[in-house]
Amino acid sequence: MALPAWKARSAACWKSILNSESLSTYAVIDFETTGLSPAHGARPTEIAVVLVRGNRIIDRYQSLMNPEMPIPYFIQAMTGITDEMVRQAPPVRHVMANAVEFANGCPIVAHNASFDRKFWDQASPGGTFICSLLLARLLFPDTPNHKLTTLVTALGLPAAASYHRALADAECTAHLFIRLQQEISQRYGIHAIECALLQKMQVSNRNRLEKCIRNHCAEA
Numbered sequence: 001m002a003l004p005a006w007k008a009r010s011a012a013c014w015k016s017i018l019n020s021e022s023l024s025t026y027a028v029i030d031f032e033t034t035g036l037s038p039a040h041g042a043r044p045t046e047i048a049v050v051l052v053r054g055n056r057i058i059d060r061y062q063s064l065m066n067p068e069m070p071i072p073y074f075i076q077a078m079t080g081i082t083d084e085m086v087r088q089a090p091p092v093r094h095v096m097a098n099a100v101e102f103a104n105g106c107p108i109v110a111h112n113a114s115f116d117r118k119f120w121d122q123a124s125p126g127g128t129f130i131c132s133l134l135l136a137r138l139l140f141p142d143t144p145n146h147k148l149t150t151l152v153t154a155l156g157l158p159a160a161a162s163y164h165r166a167l168a169d170a171e172c173t174a175h176l177f178i179r180l181q182q183e184i185s186q187r188y189g190i191h192a193i194e195c196a197l198l199q200k201m202q203v204s205n206r207n208r209l210e211k212c213i214r215n216h217c218a219e220a
Contacts, residue, residue, distance in 0.1 A: 024195060025053040026130065027103035028177060029110050030170035031119045032079050034071050043067035044092055044119050045081050047099050048166035050174040051106070055182070057174050061102040062167040065095035079164045096123035107195045111148045111173045128195060132173055134202040135180045138209055139187075148172055155179055188213050194220070 028050040035042030048062040064081065066089045076082050089095075100123050110116035113131035120127065136146050143154045148169060152159050157175045160168035181193050190197070190213070197216045204212040 023054045024193075025051060025058075025106050026109045026177065026195075027106040028052055028170050028174040029099075029103070029108055029116055029120060030166045030173060031116050032075075032081055032164065032166050033119060034067050034069060034075060036115070037118050038122055039118070041069075042119075043069055044096070045071060045079075045086055046166040047095060048170035049099050049102050050167075050170045051102075052109070052174050052177060055178050057171065059102075060167065060171070061099060062170075063095045063098065064089040065092045066090065067092060080162070081165075093123075100124040109173065109177050111169070111176070128199070130177075130195065130198045131202050132177050132180060135198065136176065138201060138204065138206050139180060139183050141206060148176070151176055184213075190217070 030048050031044050032046040033042050033044045045067050046064050050057055051059045064086050066086050071083055107128040107130055109130045111132045113129045117129050133146055136151055144150055149163055152172050160172050184190055184193055200212055200216055
């Protein structure tokens with residue numbers, strides 16, 4: 001049986017990635033959901049996973065999923081995802097299994113990762129998460145706010161035709177994550193930005209950021 005198109009593309013990408021260990025690969029994710037937290041009964045309705053390697057987007061996965069519950073009207077209005085659209089979509093467990101397989105154990109990046117992590121952990125707990133929102137607050141403190149749409153505009157990044165859909169938001173987050181890494185490299189002279197450094201940076205204070213980076217480089 002032939003592999004689904006995304007699996008065939010992913011297999012080719014991973015073969016290329018594994019042949020070059022000099023660049024890290026990250027899985028940038030975004031969910032659309034019925035509410036704020038699975039702990040309060042919310043369920044995902046859509047997910048996108050965008051693979052970023054170096055300064056390039058190398059592959060994408062996106063799918064609607066059936067939450068098996070009504071989508072609140074205000075969320076339908078915000079996202080454009082209706083009950084009718086998800087009625088025939090695959091079940092959550094099936095889509096999430098595909099998404100986890102596609103991410104292939106890469107560190108996960110999300111904008112406001114504390115939100116997305118709650119839903120991702122339902123399928124794959126214990127992963128490494130990088131929050132582009134926390135990094136943006138450290139590196140670009142003077143933007144009016146640190147919403148994804150604001151950062152895209154302020155930094156001149158590729159904009160989505162419409163926001164609050166998983167693939168559009170994941171691609172915008174991917175471009176933001178690439179820009180964040182470029183800023184770190186240019187500002188601090190770091191050419192190989194490790195996931196461990198990003199993890200330390202995102203929990204650092206802005207006034208201690210340079211010390212955090214210096215200590216990490218000294219320990220590396």
